[in-house]
Amino acid sequence: MTELNHGLVTTLPGHVRKSDGTDGICEKCDERDCTVILQGETGSFGREYGFLCDECYKETTESVGSCDWCGRYAMLSPIRAMDEGLAGPVYDVCKTCQDMEAKRLEKERKYTEM
Ligand SMILES: [Zn+2]
Ligand SMILES: [Zn+2]
Numbered sequence: 001m002t003e004l005n006h007g008l009v010t011t012l013p014g015h016v017r018k019s020d021g022t023d024g025i026c027e028k029c030d031e032r033d034c035t036v037i038l039q040g041e042t043g044s045f046g047r048e049y050g051f052l053c054d055e056c057y058k059e060t061t062e063s064v065g066s067c068d069w070c071g072r073y074a075m076l077s078p079i080r081a082m083d084e085g086l087a088g089p090v091y092d093v094c095k096t097c098q099d100m101e102a103k104r105l106e107k108e109r110k111y112t113e114m
Contacts (some may be wrong), residue, residue, distance in 0.1 A: 019051070026053035038064070038075065050075060067094035 016038050023034040032053035039050075063076045074094035079101065081088045093101070 016057075023051050025051075026056055027051045028056040028059075029053060032056075063092060065092065067092070067097055069093050069097040072096075 016036060019034050019037050021033070021035075023037060026032050026034050027050060032055065034051040035054050036052045036057040037050070038052060038057070063078075064074070065076055066073055067076060068091040072094055074096075076092040076094055077098060078090045079093045079098055080086070080090050
């Protein structure tokens, strides 16, 4: 079967669709109208969507892919591995992993202060 069914929502995270103009303001710049909807991780909390304007979307597309740490397909941001010092490698990591890393560093900081 080669027939594509566009009515079904079987899109993978990272999928992009055009906004019909009723999605409000861009989440990133908070200025321009949202024109693009980016599907983020599909997890137990349901789908996460990013609502972006054209310009923010152009900036973002480069950082959509597989997370260097958990391997999930998501919107990524660069993060430096603190353990490896300031010259350490920079990873493209999803929001979930970034939050986890931030919590971990926070914990470590508390330990060393005690
Ligand atoms: Zn924007
Ligand atoms: Zn991740």
